[in-house]
Amino acid sequence: xxxxxxxxxxxxxxxxxxxxxxxxxxxxxxxxxxxxxxxxxxxxxxxxxxxxxxxxxxxxxxxxxxxxxxxxxxxxxxxxxxxxxxxxxxxxxxxxxxxxxxxxxxxxxxxxxxxxxxxxxxxxxxxxxxxxxxxxxxxxxxxxxxxxxxxxxxxxxxxxxxxxxxxxxxxxxxxxxxxxxxxxxxxxxxxxxxxxxxxxxxxxxxxxxxxxxxxxxxxxxxxxxxxxxxxxxxxxxxxxxxxxxxxxxxxxxxxxxxxxxxxxxxxxxxxxxxxxxxxxxxxxxxxxxxxxxxxxxxxxxxxxxxxxxxxxxxxxxxxxxxxxxxxxxxxxxxxxxxxxxxxxxxxxxxxxxxxxxxxxxxxxxxxxxxxxxxxxxxxxxx
Numbered sequence: 001x002x003x004x005x006x007x008x009x010x011x012x013x014x015x016x017x018x019x020x021x022x023x024x025x026x027x028x029x030x031x032x033x034x035x036x037x038x039x040x041x042x043x044x045x046x047x048x049x050x051x052x053x054x055x056x057x058x059x060x061x062x063x064x065x066x067x068x069x070x071x072x073x074x075x076x077x078x079x080x081x082x083x084x085x086x087x088x089x090x091x092x093x094x095x096x097x098x099x100x101x102x103x104x105x106x107x108x109x110x111x112x113x114x115x116x117x118x119x120x121x122x123x124x125x126x127x128x129x130x131x132x133x134x135x136x137x138x139x140x141x142x143x144x145x146x147x148x149x150x151x152x153x154x155x156x157x158x159x160x161x162x163x164x165x166x167x168x169x170x171x172x173x174x175x176x177x178x179x180x181x182x183x184x185x186x187x188x189x190x191x192x193x194x195x196x197x198x199x200x201x202x203x204x205x206x207x208x209x210x211x212x213x214x215x216x217x218x219x220x221x222x223x224x225x226x227x228x229x230x231x232x233x234x235x236x237x238x239x240x241x242x243x244x245x246x247x248x249x250x251x252x253x254x255x256x257x258x259x260x261x262x263x264x265x266x267x268x269x270x271x272x273x274x275x276x277x278x279x280x281x282x283x284x285x286x287x288x289x290x291x292x293x294x295x296x297x298x299x300x301x302x303x304x305x306x307x308x309x310x311x312x313x314x315x316x317x318x319x320x321x322x323x324x325x326x327x328x329x330x331x332x333x334x335x336x337x338x339x340x341x342x343x344x345x346x347x348x349x350x351x352x353x354x355x356x357x358x359x360x361x362x363x364x365x366x367x368x369x370x371x372x373x374x375x376x377x378x379x380x381x382x
Contacts, residue, residue: 028368047363058271069268073267101244102242104232110135122170127176127178128176154191168197176205181316183217189226193226199229213284231243296365307377321358328354329347329355
């Protein structure tokens with residue numbers, strides 16, 4: 001493998017990536033190079049990340065617990081705040097038990113590769129997150145991909161393959177991070193019950209945003225208790241860090257004893273866990289921000305549609321804005337930055353259709369969206 005050649009080729013194709021240096025993120029703004037930019041790139045959906053109450057929780061928890069956790073929970077033990085959060089999660093997710101992970105990536109690769117293996121089959125939506133794909137590859141189970149949200153295609157593949165395997169899993173994002181659409185969870189529950197298959201749902205982008213009490217798309221669809229493995233993160237709407245899984249006592253106990261991405265890593269600091277718990281409690285009754293986010297999202301889709309700009313399958317606060325090929329998409333992202341707007345260009349091969357990806361927050365206003373739309377229209381001569 002010639003690294004120089006690979007990197008040169010990436011640059012020639014316009015696919016070379018750099019990590020940008022920023023000074024700080026505050027509310028709906030990113031500060032970089034002495035300038036302030038309106039932020040449409042962050043997943044701070046409810047605006048919790050730098051709220052005053054969040055800062056107070058951190059300070060109070062550090063005073064009580066210190067900063068680092070010291071080691072893996074299996075080595076050093078666990079503080080009461082971890083157990084309180086896990087009990088809260090199990091209760092709200094209508095499961096027997098829950099378990100915390102350091103990140104969504106750690107959770108997905110650990111859960112899938114620990115619970116499934118050779119002799120099993122896993123049905124995977126083609127647009128699932130990369131961490132799900134990596135977990136399946138690590139498991140050694142047979143992967144069967146189905147057309148995005150196509151239940152007819154999925155059932156055909158289940159009928160063709162299910163009998164050849166001991167155990168089977170359907171795994172799906174509840175909200176797809178690049179398209180902004182929902183998985184058809186009720187239909188997936190029907191299929192899993194019909195063909196004796198387990199169902200795992202990744203609520204990374206649904207948690208806090210969807211459902212009467214913010215428990216995600218599974219709650220919104222009325223199938224919380226039907227999901228066998230309910231996974232999610234704290235790094236989007238909850239404004240913090242980490243992930244969780246809620247499932248049966250048997251599954252959680254098995255993960256505690258066998259999951260390498262849990263066992264062989266130092267656990268998150270107690271202060272982070274305290275923030276996660278407080279954010280989840282607050283989000284339960286935060287229907288105001290959820291409704292505001294939905295209204296802002298509908299408004300942006302409507303205004304972009306008025307300009308003839310496609311937003312693909314979006315039906316949540318994640319909105320793909322299709323403006324051209326890779327080169328045109330990158331150019332427009334850079335020109336919007338010059339106009340004081342930070343919005344990322346998502347390109348091939350990450351997605352099949354290049355797009356600007358707008359992540360809306362309850363911090364945004366109608367005026368902010370008007371600024372984005374007006375500048376896109378101006379730069380595209382629409």
